[in-house]
Amino acid sequence: MGLEFSIELLTLLMFGSLLILLMLGLPLAWVTGGLACLFLFLVQDINNVSLAPTQVFATMSNEQLIAIPLFIFMAAMLERSGIIKEMFDVLYKLLGAIPGGLASATIIASTILAAMVGVIGAAVVTMGIIALPEMLKRSYEPKIAMGSIMAGGTLGILIPPSILAILYAVVAEQSVGELFIGAVIPGLLLSGLYISYVTARAFANPKLGPPIPVEERIDLGEKLRLLGGLTAPIALIFVVLGVIFTGYATPVEASGVGSFGAMMVAALHFKLDWRTIREACTTTLKASAMVIWIMFGATLFVSLYNQQGGQQFVREAMEGFGLGPWGILIVMQIFLIVLGMFLDWVGILLLCVPIFVPIIKAIGAAAFGFDSEADLVLWFGVLYLVNMQMSFLSPPFGYALFYLRGVAPKEIPMSDIFKAALPFLALQVLGLTLCMLFPELVIWLPKQVYG
Amino acid sequence: MPSIDFVLPHWAYWLSVLIFPAIAMVLSRRLGAAEKPSLTLAYFLWLVAGYIGLHRLYLKNLWGLGFIVLFGALLYASGQKENTRDELSAATAAVVSAENRIARATRDIDKSERDIARFTEELRTLEEGSTRKRITEGRLERAQARLESSRETITENEETLIAARPAEIEARERREWYVTFGAVLFYGLLALMLIDAILLPFLLYPAGRRRIEAAAEQAEPSDSESTATPADMRFASPRGFTGWVDRNSLWFGEFVAYWTVLAVMAFLYEVLARKVINSPTIWVHEGVYYLFGMQYMIAGCYAMLTESHVRVDIFYARFSPRLKAAVDLATSVFFFIFVFALLLWGWVFAMQSIGNGNTVLSAWARGDVETMQLLAEISIMDFLSDEKRNGEYSFNNPWQIPLWPVKLMIVMGAALLLLQGISRIIKDLHTLRFGEPLHKVEG
Secondary structure, rough: OOOOOOOOHHHHHHHHHHHHHHHHHOOHHHHHHHHHHHHHHHOOOHHHHHHHHHHHHHHHHOOOOOOHHHHHHHHHHHHHHOOOHHHHHHHHHHHOOOOHHHHHHHHHHHHHHOOOOOHHHHHHHHHHHHHHHHHHOOOOOOHHHHHHHHHHHHHHHOOOOOHHHHHHHHHHHHOHHHHHOHHHHHHHHHHHHHHHHHHHHHHHHOOOOOOOOOOHOOOOOHHHHHHHHHHHHHHHHHHHHHHHHHOOOOOOHHHHHHHHHHHHHHHOOOOOOHHHHHHHHHHHHHHHHHHHHHHHHHHHHHHHHHHHOOHHHHHHHHHOOOOHHHHHHHHHHHHHHHHHHHOOHHHHHHHHHHHHHHHHHOOOHHHHOOHHHHHHHHHHHHHHHHHHHHHHOOOOOOHHHHHHHHHHHOOOHHHHHHHHHHHHHHHHHOOOOOHHHHHHHHHHHHHHHHO | OOOOOOOOOHHHHHHHHHHHHHHHHHHHHHOOOOOOHHHHHHHHHHHHHHHHHHHHHHHOOOOOHHHHHHHHHHHHHHHHHHHHHHHHHHHHHHHHHHHHHHHHHHHHHHHHHHHHHHHHHHHHOOOOOHHHHHHHHHHHHHHHHHHHHHHHHHHHHHHHHHHHHHHHHHHHHHHHHHHHHHHHHHHHHHHHHHHHHHHHHHHHOOOHHHHHHHHHOOOOOOOOHHOOOOOHHHHHHOOOHHHHHHHHHHHHHHHHHOOOHHHHHHHHHHHHHHHHOOOOOHHHHHHHHEEEEEEEHHHHHHHHHHOOOOOOOOOOHHHHHHHHHHHHHHHHHHHHHHHHHHHHHHHHEEOOOOOOOOOOOHHEEEEOOOOHHHHHHHOHHHOOOOOOOOOOOOOOOOOOOEEEHHHHHHOOOOOOOOHHHHHHHHHHHHHHHHHHOOOOOHH
């Protein structure tokens, strides 16, 4: 129809209606897709709606995106192979004698798991089923137990391979491999923070996480034998991350080979049959359809908004408040944290990153003390990944909270699960701040690998 | 070692895309859970991962680890073969360039010597102190200097050659060694696999059987009861139009879901072909990403039925069933805007793509031919012959996969979503009228 809206009014209309429809419970994919088509008609012309299939086709034929279904498939296959339980059993016996050892074992197992899968559901649900009853039986403080399960689970989307990193790389047009490597140190840093926290709490007050009784402990020889049980997971991590980091194969190929490896692990556990394959395939289908359909809609929505000058408007608005580079960055991070409380990560990524990244690029590398734009963009990407950890853990709508609710004993109230998440949320804020203050944490490793 | 330039023919691509899910759907309904070691699976593992001895590891036979070592060595040899080829060509280039420089310098010496002879002759005939004599003397000096520098070049390059020739021979020997080493490993591994193909039944029966069953028992039994009917079936209405639509969505979704396994196998082939026998393919990457592109489109309806599209349910979760249904009906307007945009403009988009060919189907898509004529004239040869093109092809690489079926999937995905949307409306209307859902989804 070619209606003329000022950018202020258009912003209000587009994001206002987005907000209302979201609150009414229409799935994000339909909200963004429907609004995009409606506004294409309103501000441009009915014929411009032909942008919809064109954009959808561009997403369909994206070479990087296919790593998302493949890594989800890998996780679905591993989940059904029994490898996760095996891994926890080993770590639990190794660390049981230390105060808070079971919580540490949970976090370490989650970290190893995170290096195999790129999603968080698998780790939280499985650990909730395996580790939580074990810890409660040993009279661990439920909040410590649940917190370590949820926090450990969120590492899945930070530590490579992570489907969040893949999607971010596609949207921000960055190298997936670099983002993967950049996230390694922050991921291990967070994991280390969680472990230190639970260990410190347990040492200060052994009632929170008592060591297992002496008669159940095992000797060194037995411990070494148990380590053999970790061979399969470690080998799989070595293959998948090894081939990506050495440039032996692309991340996409690594996801294919990793999925094959996961099927083989399932075979060795006598779990590979057509029924398992069917379940793994349909689980993958649902999870990837969720991500990709939001991408179909949101790409259309944001590209229309940016085309109408939205990006420039957001930048000018931020500068209009008298914010410097760091001010803008901090406001962005806070905005992401707040969004994370209500919206899921795919939506946040697809709505915010296409607007934020060009703004950060326009501010320039020098303003943040970087030599090159590549470093800046990489750093911002990893900050974003670290930030998104919080969206899974923050009450009232963090996913991890609800995954755990689904498997935790009924007598634990939801408010306890919320409270359990809070100290770990604080640790995540600490981790994010550290990565902001010391960018070397992010960009040092990629420099060593790629030169 | 062989190099394989296998290019998957288009018909084989489309055929496997259709046949594999069909087989998988039948088998996943017929066969029970694995739990017990099976000879079929052992042979399957032998086929796809026998080179790392997985069939033996599966049968709890540790000799499989030996295969891993051999395969690792083979990968190393293949990598070294590439490296040494580069080293060899560098060494050969060094020798050739030195030899060329010597040849050129030799020619220069010849010329300089001739010049010197000529100038010396001329000098003798020229008058003392004349301008020409001075000029000729200068020329003679320069010729002598050239002669000197050419001689130096020869000495230098001969010295280089003394080092470069053995280096080249050494590089050639190294390369040949790795070629032989790689070939021995490759054929050795192949031979071992062939031997194992015969041994496999004996590994399973009878001695290994007990060991394997002990291991299988240790693996926790999966609760086969709960997985007998897949959980997603509970979302489908039991009867009527909605039941038909829902089962339809489940069927299409499951069909395309199996493509993931095809993609995994294709990538495995690509990586092995490139890293073991240095034969990268032109078709795997493109074939796989269009496969997933088609899968995303069809998956939309499956995800919608199974409530997998995320929504913000801060308020929604607290609504009564009636209010939920009313709100759903109101907001579904936006769903239908999106779906109709994809359906109608997707159709235009797909027809443009199909119109880009030279068959009667393309003529029909351009609007040059009536539908009746299309039905009368279309023939199977349009799809099999190499000269016939039914529409747009990909020009990313020489494989030239047809793009129009991929674009047509946008229309199909949107049509399936439309049906699912109508089914949803019927259910919502029912809830609105009777205050309770048409059928309750358990769990």
